[in-house]
Amino acid sequence: MLSLDLYRSSMLTCRFAVPATLLPVESYTKLQQTVESAISRILLEHPLLRVGLRGEHSRMPAFVELDAVDFSRHIEWRHLDGGKDYDIELEALIKRRLNIKVEQPETAPAWRILILSIESGGFIDIIWEWGHSHADGISAKTFHEDMLRHLNGNNNSVPEEFNPETRILTIPLARQRDLLPSLHSLCDFPVGIGFTLATLWNEFKPAVLQAKSKVELRAAWAPLRPGHYASEYRHFGISHIALQNIITACRVHRTTLTGLLQALAHASLACRLSDEQARAFRGSTIVNWRPLMRRALNEKAKAEVRDVDLVRTMGNYMTTVDHVFDEEWVTKIRTASVINDSSHRALKHSEDKRCEPEEYFKDQEMVERRMLALQSLIWPVAKTVRGDLVKRLDEGTKNDQMGLMKFISDFRALLKERLEKPRSHSVAVSNIGVIDGKAPSSLSDIKNSVEGASDAFTGANSRWSIDKSIFSISSEVHGAALGACLVAAKDGELYVSCGWQENAVSTDLGGGLTGGLGVVAKVLRTGSGPMSIAPRFAVPI
Structure with a gap:
């Protein structure tokens, strides 16, 4: 669809409440580094976010695994005027972005991110945009939920594969052969x-x-x-x-x-x-x-994806x-x-x-x-x-149109x-349902939340959340x-x-x-x- 200009973009916008420690102007660089480090961890977990597409205009396009992803090519930070009606401006911006094609080259993955902030807003809007050759709506939901998980995780250090100065994520050799079969x-x-x-x-x-x-x-x-x-x-x-x-x-x-x-x-x-x-x-x-x-897995696939969480796997499923x-x-x-x-x-x-x-x-x-x-x-x-x-x-999976794809030799x-x-x-x-954007209650273990804990105990304003x-x-x-x-x-x-x-x-x-x-x-x-x-x-x- 993208190659024939029949469709341009899909996007999921999530408003992340930012911890108080990252709100001051002098912490802006730290905020950027924290967010981009979380994004780099997501890319390391999800192979389809780090592949290009060879032969976009051909009958048989194919994914190409990449050695690195340059965030300067995919992620833009933008600070907007807080004096305007921000929500009206956001809706107009979404409309404009929907009309801009998500490119799907061989040398880069087919997604982009726009991160918005306003003066004294206390939040950032993360707009994740993608093309349907790589992902779908549930993938976008998974992306934002994984983003929240990493932002609130115990390990806030910069991954060794990511250079915050050059904004380049290098894909280790061990990760370059973990793409799931079709x-x-x-x-x-x-x-x-x-x-x-x-x-x-x-x-x-x-x-x-x-x-x-x-x-x-x-x-x-x-x-x-x-x-x-x-x-x-x-x-x-x-x-x-x-x-x-x-x-x-x-x-x-x-x-x-x-x-x-x-x-x-x-x-x-x-x-x-x-x-x-x-x-x-x-x-x-x-x-x-x-x-x-x-x-619906066949016998061969059962062995290949035994340890894969298919419910949270990114792709166009x-x-x-x-x-x-x-x-x-x-x-x-x-x-x-x-x-x-x-x-x-x-x-x-x-x-x-x-x-x-x-x-x-x-x-x-x-x-x-x-x-x-x-x-x-x-x-x-x-x-x-x-x-x-x-x-x-x-x-x-019985009697679905997916079963007839084998009869189509040229989708274009x-x-x-x-x-x-x-x-x-x-x-x-x-x-795509409900995004669980609530910050975990427990500061020590996000997987074992403390139900009913007060803000004074948990330090809620030090946690990220999706509102x-x-x-x-x-x-x-x-x-x-x-x-x-x-x-x-x-x-x-x-x-x-x-x-x-x-x-x-x-x-x-x-x-x-x-x-x-x-x-x-x-x-x-x-x-x-x-x-x-x-x-x-x-x-x-």
């Missing part, structure tokens, strides 16, 4: 004849032979436009208290946050697009392979699961929404005399009324999405062919029209981000959908209105 070499991906034929036929059959029902699921309202890459981006936070209300409601309705977001996003699209533009939708969810890898939002459901959503909107419009007209249509989507009361009217349709579909994911996990050619077809998916959701996380992905020219990402820091806010291709999805549509989700999050934060009556009615959008 996923296909590690795990078995059995596929049945029926699954294989159906998938290959659906992928390669002529467009004129596409079944009517299949065409209706495609996102033709968001045309594929290669050649001019530009990602739009928005994000918002949901308070920890509001998040707990949402999770409680999900449990009552036997679904998850991912299932609910899929249902809400597609309900919002149904309300914003006409029947002529979209009669039904297909969404997708990113699924992490790691929990399934151990039971993911697949996708599709969800169908059929024509009947979309029609019901639109019908219920029109009835509710007409009633609200008449009320607003009598009160305000004039109200523009777009204002209805921004009106907190309007969005709340709509979701109350639609919740009987949203929750069952959210439950179905969860069922799709459970089924995939229960089946393990496959992606180019996809650019000739209508867009297949409307919304893709990637939820905030934001997960962001640039748009994919050939992928879903909109991409939604979720992550939360433990006991902190949940951040939801949304990205889309500038010239394929209008700002009114993408920004309106994201804004609608944020409006109900605001309702949940205030705890006002009929949605706060009971957990089963705490429906976000």
Whole structure:
């Protein structure tokens, strides 16, 4: 994707609370050395963070192990003006960075880090950016959790392999042959004849032979436009208290946050697009392979990775699961929404005399009324999405698209062919869960924390912690029209981000959908209105 300019960057931003001893201006050099020493330890632990990519534009690219990594080429420190609204500036910066391609040369790994600080902020924001040839969202989560582990570790000395003056990490010979085999070499991906034929036929059959029902699921309202890459981006936070209300409601309705977001996003699209533009939708969810890898290992691999923690191994270990939002459901959503909107419009007209249509989507009361009217349709579909994911996990690696990769001799050619077809998916959701960013209580042993210990005993202000996380992905020219990402820091806010291709999805549509989700999050934060009556009615959008 990177080599064809169909995608530019992924990033996970984490806000690290800095110990008081490293906050003074005169300690800035020490702060830099401490952070970069922690990064060097992470690189020594994770082989894919220290490989280049040979033959990026070829049919058979390959990883190349490096002798050294130059941090001056990958890590930038930047101090921002504390007088501006920093969080607004951060969101704008993330958007700009998402549009800058992560290079994947043969001589350096495909990642970069931007570290931000502000005057008297008491924190640094570490933005880890990567390309999907080397890593995925769970890898980024592991990176930041490992960063916290090393920063709070007992050994704060500079690793002998890292020179803080030259900022070069030298890879020892003993570490240059510890790259894991490919996923296909590690795990078995059995596929049945029926699954294989159906998938290959659906992928390669002529467009004129596409079944009517299949065409209706495609996102033709968001045309594929290669050649001019530009990602739009928005994000918002949901308070920890509001998040707990949402999770409680999900449990009552036997679904998850991912299932609910899929249902809400597609309900919002149904309300914003006409029947002529979209009669039904297909969404997708990113699924992490790691929990399934151990039971899918072949006999040879079991011996090779006996001592490897596969759950915390970095790499691109993911697949996708599709969800169908059929024509009947979309029609019901639109019908219920029109009835509710007409009633609200008449009320607003009598009160305000004039109200523009777009204002209805921004009106907190309007969005709340709509979701109350639609919740009987949203929750069952959210439950179905969860069922799709459970089924995939229960089946393990059987009948997954990964098992068909052996039939693809040229992935670049496959992606180019996809650019000739209508867009297949409307919304893709990637939820990497909760980052454990709490500083251990025990000063002597971070693995054996002292529960309930007071700050006075533990010296909490001398420990690092992660207080905030934001997960962001640039748009994919050939992928879903909109991409939604979720992550939360433990006991902190949940951040939801949304990205889309500038010239394929209008700002009114993408920004309106994201804004609608944020409006109900605001309702949940205030705890006002009929949605706060009971957990089963705490429906976000």
